[in-house]
Amino acid sequence: MQSFYRDTWADIDLDAIRFNMKQMKERYPSPKKVYAVVKANAYGHGDVEVAQAALEAGADQLAVALLDEAVHLRKQFPEVPILILGRIRPEQAPVAAEHNLMVTIFQSEWVLKADQYLNEPLQVHLKIDTGMNRQGIKSADEAYALLTTMKSTSLVLKGVYSHLATADEDERLLLETQMTRFQQYITEFQDYFTEEVEVHLGNSAGAMRFPESMYDAVRFGIGMYGLYPSDLVRDETKIPLKPAFSLQSRLIHIKQIEPNETISYGTTYTAQEKEWIGTVPLGYGDGWIRKLQGFHVLVNGKKYPIVGRVCMDQFMVKLDQQFPVDTPVVIIGEQQGNVVTTDDVARHLETINYEIPCMINQRVPRVYHNVNK
Numbered sequence: 001m002q003s004f005y006r007d008t009w010a011d012i013d014l015d016a017i018r019f020n021m022k023q024m025k026e027r028y029p030s031p032k033k034v035y036a037v038v039k040a041n042a043y044g045h046g047d048v049e050v051a052q053a054a055l056e057a058g059a060d061q062l063a064v065a066l067l068d069e070a071v072h073l074r075k076q077f078p079e080v081p082i083l084i085l086g087r088i089r090p091e092q093a094p095v096a097a098e099h100n101l102m103v104t105i106f107q108s109e110w111v112l113k114a115d116q117y118l119n120e121p122l123q124v125h126l127k128i129d130t131g132m133n134r135q136g137i138k139s140a141d142e143a144y145a146l147l148t149t150m151k152s153t154s155l156v157l158k159g160v161y162s163h164l165a166t167a168d169e170d171e172r173l174l175l176e177t178q179m180t181r182f183q184q185y186i187t188e189f190q191d192y193f194t195e196e197v198e199v200h201l202g203n204s205a206g207a208m209r210f211p212e213s214m215y216d217a218v219r220f221g222i223g224m225y226g227l228y229p230s231d232l233v234r235d236e237t238k239i240p241l242k243p244a245f246s247l248q249s250r251l252i253h254i255k256q257i258e259p260n261e262t263i264s265y266g267t268t269y270t271a272q273e274k275e276w277i278g279t280v281p282l283g284y285g286d287g288w289i290r291k292l293q294g295f296h297v298l299v300n301g302k303k304y305p306i307v308g309r310v311c312m313d314q315f316m317v318k319l320d321q322q323f324p325v326d327t328p329v330v331i332i333g334e335q336q337g338n339v340v341t342t343d344d345v346a347r348h349l350e351t352i353n354y355e356i357p358c359m360i361n362q363r364v365p366r367v368y369h370n371v372n373k
């Protein structure tokens, strides 16, 4: 039963999520662990639905960015290990402990402050910054100070990890530097990083390219959604992935305009001849931004250009014939053997595929397919 009224929606294929997770599990089998990275509402796909499908397909644990995301998922998944990748506030440590969440730490002062609020154990993963320069401790001295400080607290070390900045690129210097630095920490602090401490380093690119060098667990994000971290990873690994996200709509209006008539705000498009113009109910109010003027969509299996400025709720396309109202429009996905990919949209916007499903906001309903397995 459809629970929305509008003529635009995103189809999420949960069988694709399962297929992609199985590809990762095949290349990185148990007892190694795979985190399904479902932060940012599962990269715009829907965190609960994706987490459920990923777990069905063999994912061992979940990773999110925010305490808010983790608490939301804990309500749906009472037993699954959940790691928060971002920093939470020290005063929120009891919330994480109460919900049995794993928290990322990398500041000694945080450890001391959080412990003042805690009256039960809190599971933590130590983040090491080996070159991403975003979060993490930066030296062995810092690591020693933090681990020493931890001894007298309620914090329980459950993991140690780092994040790779260029695993998706044909760049070896920083990649090898990061891997070497990480191993140096693992060796130097082996008395702290015992069997119970999970060691993890890989994102999708690291996990797909170098599974044998990825320690105890990998954090599988973009690949789970059927998108490659880069063309290099796709071509080098040849791992088959199936895109889970497609974006559908219908023509809500079609008319013919005369030569020299203009389209939309600011008259940035002028018809050169009699032209059929269709209106599609998606706009920058949905995250389909104005820079997508000049991109294209599929109607009847053929690519047609977006003409004139994208509005808040609609955009216009130049057609080559009259189509009836309600004619299906594929904005991202396949139609009659033709395809517009998330990568095509990313290329037009001079960005990466990660950003595209994330940018399509929650005014666009997500419709889940192949839910129960």
Ligand SMILES: Cc1ncc(COP(=O)(O)O)c(CNc2conc2O)c1O
Binding pocket: 037, 085, 163, 202, 203, 204, 205, 219, 220, 221, 222, 223, 229, 354
């Ligand atoms: C710490 C950490 N681990 C794993 C992942 C998963 O990476 P993947 O999707 O390439 O597999 C991310 C993704 N973080 C981001 C992806 O894009 N921008 C980010 O900050 C991350 O920040």
